[in-house]
Amino acid sequence: MNMYYHSKYRINSEMKMIHLLEENHLLLLMLQHFEIDFRVGDSTIAQLCREYDISENLFIGITNLYSGVRVANNTSFSKKDLLRVIVFLKNSHVYYRSDKYPQIRNFIFQLKQNHPDKELKLLERFFDEYFAEVLEHLNYEDTIAFPYFIALLENKENTAASSNYSSDKYSEHHTDIELKLKDLKNLLLKHLKISDDWMLRRQLLFALYELEYDLYIHSLIEETILIPAGIGIENE
Secondary structure, three states: OOOOOOOOOOOOOOOEHHHHHHHOOOHHHHHHHHOOOOOOOOOEHHHHHHHHOOOHHHHHHHHHHHOOOOOOOOOOOOHHHHHHHHHHHHHHHHHHHHHHHHHHHHHHHHHHHHOOOOOOHHHHHHHHHHHHHHHHHHHHHHHHHHHHHHHHHOOOHHHHHHOOOOHHHHHHHOOOOOOOHHHHHHHHHHHOOOOOOHHHHHHHHHHHHHHHHHHHHHHHHHHHHHHHHHHHHHHO
16 A cells, blocks of 8 residues: 655664654654654654653654555564553554544534535445444454553463463454545545535545554554564464
8 A cells, every 4th residue: 555655764763853754744643642742852763762761663663654664574672662552552542533533523514514415424424434443443452452462561471361362363353444544535536526615625635644644554553563573472
């Protein structure tokens, strides 16, 4: 899947965060999920990592993902890193539930109010059904997958084993929840005939692209960092 931002180079620890943000503003989402204040000043990645007690290995790995560079297969992460990944993913869940869904739902509602003559119930129903699937996926992660990984990482092998769960099961259940957003965007870009309301339609599309992008990174973090690490720990 081609996403919207591709870095010209791999990120390194001596780069200043402010320069990276100027090149890719979507890294603000990453900072939010890491609980890092946006006032980064002239701090380098190394300085930010020391300030927020995040390993450079993990921070650079996820920054590269947001910049279109995959995590190398042989990259290893500590258990502390992986626990931080779970906090990061949980924070992204808050962003989806409490920020993007209400925002997009409100844009669709406004469009429906502005154009009562248009058949916008289809758009509304499509998004609600889609996001119900997203919420089901997030709830599964919060109640089943993440508690299992936390027990595994905190050396609570008995707790993890008693759950009758595994990283492979999580991998099998894992879905690309961002892909169906393409159909929703196509409704707006190809089929829905509204000739005005430029600002509202653009805001809705921007919000959908932003949600799709972050969901894509969310899936990549799970597929390239969390699941392989879980399988490695189970095999030890």
